Amino acid sequence: MPKSQKNDNELLRTWTLTADATLGSSIRAKGILQEIQARLPKTSKKAISFEGVDLILAMPIDERAAFNAAVSVVSKVMADAPRLPVIPREIQDILGMKASERHRWLADGRLPSAGTRTVRLAGRARQITFHVFDPDIVVDLLDRGAVDEWRVEDAEAKAEKRENAAYQAKLVRLAKKEKRSRKAAGVIDEPATGLRGWEDFDVDGLLR
Template structure:
């Protein structure tokens, strides 16, 4: 029994280890970047499936298939140099947007530069930080987000402790100042009116003999 001729042309390329970093979000981004190298009508025939890119075209598109395959093969060689986008970083490391901003400010998470794009439906372009794939891989391998969260929790606890101690000190000083003011008022209030004149007249002195 003869094997029926193939109905489509298929090419597959393994992705480099630094490609998706286990992130579905980044895999979608890589697929989008690879498709940009193809004519618009052919972009839907390329997909990223797991750790490989797959191109499939109808058998009649042999010439277009050869040209597209060459472009994709060249593009895949550059995948490891693709910057990691903010949404991809959050998915790869399992962190929140708030943590990403905080750790960037603390220079734990290092920016590899910025990118500016014009978004559909927005009048102004959007500028955001991007990250080096090797830097993100190192953070992932060392599980640094877990360590950073522990350090942040310890720092927050210490800050709360210091703030509570400062509030206690402030209340103690306020009570002390209030007590001193009360003693002064008592001393002045206990002095009889005209006492100085009364004493000056010598009325308290013993009568002379």
């Protein structure tokens, strides 16, 4: 039986994830669920789950106090959901970008960061820090097709860089060719300037 169908031995509460919260991303929807689970006590984490676009909180009827506390937590997160920072895997899904593109556009300033967040990996002692993004800015980037524009800009910059590199290589080849030509001309024009005793030969007037 689906969890959304209440039975007499269960406490049940349902919330619907709206588009302004998920930004059309199933990955962000999962992120909201994980945010809720992170704020719930360990004993209540598995009580919340997805069913379609709904979040379902279901607990035994004899756990009313824990249920009410969980309802408060979930309601708070759901109210804040549209303002929750967008994390890397979410923005990649929402904007359809690759991780390499996210890193590049973040580094050159086209993708503005809303700060960083540090989390501890599940089951590990190591922590990771990553950039997060303002949901309003993400929506704006999505609406104006910024990713497509940036890809065109990158392609043009890459082509220009390739042309410049080819031009510089051509200049180097021409410089080497000219140097070889000058060297060859020097050997022909000054064949005897390095001969020993040439100055004495000239002093004797034998060259006149």
